[in-house]
Amino acid sequence: MATIISNFAQLTMQVFNTPQKVIITCNKRLSPALQQEVQSLGFTIKRAFATGVELLADVNDCITLNLNLQCASQILYSIKSFEAHNPDELYRQIKDIAWEDILDFNGYFSVNSNVNNETISTPLFANLKVKDAIVDRIKEKKGVRPNSGPELNKAVIHLYWQGNEASIYLDTSGETLAKHGYRKHPGKAPMLEALAAGVVMATDWDKSSTFINPMCGSGTLAIEAALIATNRKPGLYRMNYAFMHILGYDELVFFAARRKLKDQIVKNVDLKIIASDISADAIKIAQMNAKTAGVDQLISFEVCDFEKTSVPHTAGVIVFNPEYGERLGVHTQLELTYKRMGDFMKKDCQGYNGYVFTGNPDLAKKIGLRASKKIEFYNGKLDCRLLCYELYDGTRRKEKADD
Missing domain, CATH: 3.40.50.150 (Vaccinia Virus protein VP39)
Incomplete structure (x- = not known):
């Protein structure tokens, strides 16, 4: 499986039509409700755990999931899984991915992570290694350095690194889905x-x-x-997602999914x-x-x-x-x-x-x-x-x- 994913990473990344492992995260103990939601949309869950579910889907499927799910936090599309014992190995593995086929070299991206590796004292350093690998790869291929920073309003890359096992994902959501977009006035101690x-x-x-x-x-x-x-689904109240900032995004797919939300009210x-x-x-x-x-x-x-x-x-x-x-x-x-x-x-x-x-x-x-x-x-x-x-x-x- 690792070889297949690695080869996939070397090809032109048709992520919107290529099914891969997708992880949908949620707050702890919301997983039962999330499972019910995902299945009601016609998806098959391969694995359920305390803070989410795993399924097989492409990024066009992730558009549907992002717009519909009420209990989810992030929807992560797998790009590559690999072994990494230290930051240098992490950098090499990530630089090997064809980022020029995923990210606009004139665009902007951010990196977040879930890291537990003995060679890393802070996740911020791991984020920096991921960012450097992506920027260096795109500069070599396109001659331009893309912009990056902490904001989650454009393309978002997620690193999951536990022990010596690492996975890199496209975070197709960006800003958390746990906020549904209508609450402009939160009030005192609001419930998410x-x-x-x-x-x-x-x-x-x-x-x-x-x-x-x-x-x-x-x-x-x-x-x-x-x-x-x-x-009424959360997608009715939001017009910007991270999947919109990935190369190959077709806004017609998004607007068709959003029109379906309106029709089903x-x-x-x-x-x-x-x-x-x-x-x-x-x-x-x-x-x-x-x-x-x-x-x-x-x-x-x-x-x-x-x-x-x-x-x-x-x-x-x-x-x-x-x-x-x-x-x-x-x-x-x-x-x-x-x-x-x-x-x-x-x-x-x-x-x-x-x-x-x-x-x-x-x-x-x-x-x-x-x-x-x-x-x-x-x-x-x-x-x-x-x-x-x-x-x-x-x-x-x-x-x-x-x-």
């Missing part, structure tokens, strides 16, 4: 869009019953719910999404974000304490993302808030499925309800849980007791 999408998917919400998000902050959970229910949905927050400023920010996403008409925003949030007498889900407080040492005010959340769900949300996303297990105990499930997530580096509560009404509680 990809994580919010994963949380909504984990609730098993049917996309038609009521969705309630008290303490909504900048509105990310409610907006992601509306996007999922109407089949579900319109005229009978849907009730309610988002509330005690802060009028937070609600204003959430409304602006929802308008940018094109779903402001689908969400009812309320300025109120969470206990005053409207709860229609129907089935549905209610999702809280409260403050977590410090990991060690519980704050009395937050203890009371978590207790009030439990009382509110028990008293006013009967017939719903309740969910609380938290990174503080001590505070979670103050909710006072028994979780039927505890789904693991990470919010950044913080170990979190989505706690699930079945909030039976009187009839359902009696039926359960009779079973």
Whole structure:
């Protein structure tokens, strides 16, 4: 396989039509949702792991994946895999690749990496060796030195180097896919869009019953719910990807894929999404974000304490993302808030499925309800849980007791 890839690297790089190994990365514990998304697009997953999936695809396929995936971070197209024991070997292997057939010699590229090699004290040095190899190769072949730097808004090369095994990829995404592009006003401590999408998917919400998000902050959970229910994909909100800056890019393929996104939007949905927050400023920010996403008409925003949030007498889900407080040492005010959340769900949300996303297990105990499930997530580096509560009404509680 290494020989095949090496030979491939010597040929004119028809990357847009040549299937190779593709790695799609995601935040830790979003892999199950990512797998579901990839398979729904008709791709076959060869390998799944904690922070992503592997499949066989060409760069035109990567265009489709970039535009559609809600839980992904980066989509990496493999160019070459090889052994490298030190920076000099890394340089030689990378310089051997026909970069003049991949990158515009008058263009711009950047390098990022995931490196763990005993000869490297900082990934920045590995990045520099990759950059030097690419620049030197193109200068020899074309007589011009391409520009490079840290910005991810043009072509992006990714190095994965663990031990003595190295792989070089085209990062077809550039800026992370985990940000979906509509949130121009992030607000205070916002949940990353990809994580919010994963949380909504984990609730098993049917996309038609009521969705309630008290303490909504900048509105990310409610907006992601509306996007999922109407089949609006992240590619609708973004017009620049790294694949656009690779030689051979055909913008007709991109615009055809983007037109398909518009055609598949579900319109005229009978849907009730309610988002509330005690802060009028937070609600204003959430409304602006929802308008940018094109779903402001689908969400009812309320300025109120969470206990005053409207709860229609129907089935549905209610999702809280409260403050977590410090990991060690519980704050009395937050203890009371978590207790009030439990009382509110028990008293006013009967017939719903309740969910609380938290990174503080001590505070979670103050909710006072028994979780039927505890789904693991990470919010950044913080170990979190989505706690699930079945909030039976009187009839359902009696039926359960009779079973």
